Amino acid sequence: MxxxxxxxxxxxxxxxxxxxxxxxxxxxxxxxxxxxxxxxxxxxxxxxxxxxxxxxxVPEVQEAVNRQLRSGVVHTSTLYLIRSQVELAEKIAALSGIDNPKVFFTNSGTEANETALLLATHARGSDQVLAMRNSYHGRSYAATAVTGNRSWKNSSLSPLNVHYLHGTDRDRFPGMSDEEYARFCVEDLASVLDSATAGGVACLIIEPVQGVGGFTAVPDGLIGEFKKTLDEHGILLISDEVQTGWGRTGETFWGIQAHGVTPDAMTFAKGLGNGFAIGGVVARGELLDALPANGISTFGGNPLSTAAAQATLDYLLSHxxxxxxxxxxxxxxxxxxxxxxxxxxxxxxxxxxxxxxxxxxxxxxxxxxxxxxxxxxxxxxxxxxxxxxxxxxxxxxxxxxxxxxxxxxxxxxxxxxxxxxxxxxxxxxxxxx
Incomplete structure (x- = not known):
């Protein structure tokens, strides 16, 4: 050793x-x-x-970071204007496809998902959340609560009332055709809403392709079918793009776009900073604006990480x-x-x-x-x-x-x-x- x-x-x-x-x-x-x-x-x-x-x-990222380091300002906090933060938020908002979007930066995907869950539960006045079996959304208290993978679930205690859906367990139903499985999943969602909830569910949080879950994906189009039912009940849709964002899946820039729907909020992190710690939420402006109490992020969206992220995103798009x-x-x-x-x-x-x-x-x-x-x-x-x-x-x-x-x-x-x-x-x- x-x-x-x-x-x-x-x-x-x-x-x-x-x-x-x-x-x-x-x-x-x-x-x-x-x-x-x-x-x-x-x-x-x-x-x-x-x-x-x-x-x-990567020279382009290194130079952006070195420029910021040479300025002598590594940190100021969100109590002050940060030019690179605003510029990055503008770019992400434009890429999101969400109507009238705003962006809040965090340090990680876990924090981003915590923020999105806070937005949805406040907006709906409910602690009821839908999540997927085999999912993973982070290691904090609420993120663990909506994680549907026992290997990553440290506690049964939860600040949320969570119900898990089918959709990423296709292999468990070999006797079904793809069409039958999709219909079964949509019917399962309706059944959960009718029988297991008290109404007024806040949101569905979903990874278009599950990361820790082994890159298992819901069938293309299924989230679109889910959204029809969600919209009937006023339930918000959160797409966890921590691993699927920025074009990694190839066919679309965001994983959710394979389903032909626009979510109410998307969370992101990981690849955006190319190693520098950054995450965040892009959501409808009225959702992000609606929180009634004060809020800051001491390190989220700091000058160094946003400089790296801007350079990374520019490189990604230009190439x-x-x-x-x-x-x-x-x-x-x-x-x-x-x-x-x-x-x-x-x-x-x-x-x-x-x-x-x-x-x-x-x-x-x-x-x-x-x-x-x-x-x-x-x-x-x-x-x-x-x-x-x-x-x-x-x-x-x-x-x-x-x-x-x-x-x-x-x-x-x-x-x-x-x-x-x-x-x-x-x-x-x-x-x-």
Whole structure:
């Protein structure tokens, strides 16, 4: 065990998980690659949990941050005007598609979701909230309350009255066609509203593609069908775009746009700052204006993070990285599905754009296998590739490389992933004799 690992375990909580049997320390990075303390180089297909959206050592972002540092002003707080904050809010508002939008900045996706839930429950005068099974919205009190994944739920105590919906559990209903499943989900929503609530539900909060849940998505169009029922009851719609925003899914700029609806509020974070801490809510102006008490964010939208975010967003738009994600991601997912056909350890391949996943299963039983997922992660690391893990059962490999990934790097990473899957499949065959 390394000295740093011993020190980590001595002072950090046990629930702060570390990847790999021998955790690594990343000390430098450039482009889509990072280097550990031992000098090993890796192609990064997880990007700091979808946060280093442009990769590492990006000159445009560095210069924007350095300019702000040279000014001597790193922090002022929202009690003063912050030019870069206003400029960034203007850009996000224009991109949101929401009518008369306003923006409030936070430090993280968790804080953003807390804010959105506060807006909705105040507007509706209700603590009743709808959420999705297998969802994840953060680690704070209310965010945990609307999280539908037991692995990330630390307490049954809640400031909210939450009801969970079907829509991301398609695999549990193999006997249904896609149309039958969608109809079932809409009927389930109506049934929950009729039987389990006291009326006056505040909102539905939903990830268009579930992040921690293993990149499981509601079928395209389903949120649009949900919204018809929500509108009948005056229920607000919050789209959690912390992982799906900024064009990562390729086909649309925001994940919710795949469903043909405009939400009342969207939350965002992660990739916007390309590693700098920033999150926020963009919502209808009357929703954000309606809170009756004073409010500030000491660090949210500070001059340094908004300078980085502006540079990141400008780069993303000027290089049309959404189209790049769509083109490259479609190709990679197609090739990965083809390679997985002969691998019994692979249960499913899914994804959109540069956001795709592989479920690992026990080839003898077909049951989810976190152990096999862990082995594949070790094998990908050995081949110079870093990936993520998640899913309801912890058996899903998650790939979300920087949106600047080149075609050559895509081929390199995909080859390493396939070779790792093949190696573990051979191990399983050998174990069975």
């Amino acid at each position: 390394s000295d740093l690992l011993k020190r980590h375990r001595a002072v950090m909580p046990n629930w702060v998980a570390l990847y790999y049997d021998e955790p690594l320390e990343i000390v430098s990075g450039k482009g889509c690659r990072v280097q550990d303390a031992q000098g090993n180089s890796y192609l990064d297909f997880f990007a700091g949990i979808l946060t280093n959206m442009l990769g590492y050592d 049309d990285l959404q189209a790049h994600a769509h083109r490259l991601g479609t190709k990679m997912i197609t090739e990965l599905r083809r390679a997985a056909e002969g691998l019994p350890v692979v249960g499913a391949v899914r994804g959109k754009g540069l956001m795709f996943a592989v479920d690992l299963v026990d080839p003898a039983t077909g049951e989810p296998s976190p152990a096999i997922a862990g082995r594949v992660m070790e094998e990908t690391r050995a081949r110079g590739l870093l990936i993520g893990k998640g899913g309801l059962h912890g058996n899903t490999l998650r790939m979300a490389p920087p949106l600047t990934l080149s075609e050559a790097e895509a081929e390199e990473g995909l080859a390493a992933l396939v070779r790792a899957l093949e190696a573990v499949a051979r191990e399983r065959r050998a174990d069975r004799g």
